[in-house]
Amino acid sequence: MILRLFLKNYIDTLPVSCKLLGFLFGVNGELLERQYRNHLSGYLSWEQLSHAEKWILFEKNIDAYVGIDEDCLSQGELYTILINKERIGRSGSIIAIIKGTDVKIITSVLLRLSRRRRFKVREITLDMAPNMEQIARICFPVARRVTDRFHVQKLAYEAVQEMRVKARWEAQDEESIQIAHARACGKIYHAPVFENGDSRKQLLARSIYLLYKKESLWTESQRAHAAILFREYPDIKKAY
Known part of the structure; x- marks a missing residue:
């Protein structure tokens, strides 16, 4: 009984399971769990149980x-x-x-x-x-x-991302038109790329994480990526 009360204090105050305590102290963990729930914890007589x-x-x-x-x-x-x-x-x-x-x-x-x-x-x-x-x-x-300021920040981040997603859809639609036009002319379409090797669609898709971060936390590659993004989309830069 003394051991059970000793273990009850552990369960009440520490984030450990009954099975783990049973293993550590050499008692049946499942039995300890039932005894804690039905007797030691006072759960069945809890005034808010109903x-x-x-x-x-x-x-x-x-x-x-x-x-x-x-x-x-x-x-x-x-x-x-x-x-x-x-x-x-x-x-x-x-x-x-x-x-x-x-x-x-x-x-x-x-x-x-x-x-x-x-x-x-x-x-x-x-x-x-x-x-x-x-x-x-x-x-x-x-x-x-x-x-809560975190909810305000979340709304602001989501607004910037909505602008990025909208621009990406527009870039994707434009690329689809160019591909269809090239096929009609019997040519193979090659999407133009920026100095970092990204197409416009890729540039927007790969900007998702840097727009969530503070500028001071950008890596060198993200800094170069952002420079191209903000040059091509000044409205996203202003929103960021």
Whole structure:
């Protein structure tokens, strides 16, 4: 029994499996897993067990700075997650995990948090989705709403990539026209290439990664590649 309690402390505090602990300490790992689930963990008597599949709340973890976002946890199912940003991913970070992203469902769960706790929140970080903004406004009315900078950066990067993809399709269409024209004239079409050996279509296809990176992190070959790209497509340069 003492060994079981000793191992319980390991399972509770370290990211290791019961089977690995069983192997290391010379006990049956599968039996330890069953005993931990059914007895040692207190899972079967957990007060949130009845609704844990749909939502869980840890009110004591709420603080002045929180963040809300959606994520896929299993089988592609979306969950809305509210975290304490001051914990930086450590123990006590999770305030709520709620299945789905529907405003009515999310707000009905978050409003179970005490009014005192919700009004304690000074700032909530979220993405630019309108449902998240609505949830934040209803559940944390006095908190300042801040758009997560990573979502802003992601939108900016995607916009630049959309310009690159559009230009690539145009280059591909132009090349198809030139190939058809050459065939009609009984000739073999040779696509013109730039000084680095890329055709226009290849230039655009191979620019995908350098447009995601800061200029200071480019390699020499990427720097040469970007010089040609920006010379040929000044609008992409301006967007970048």
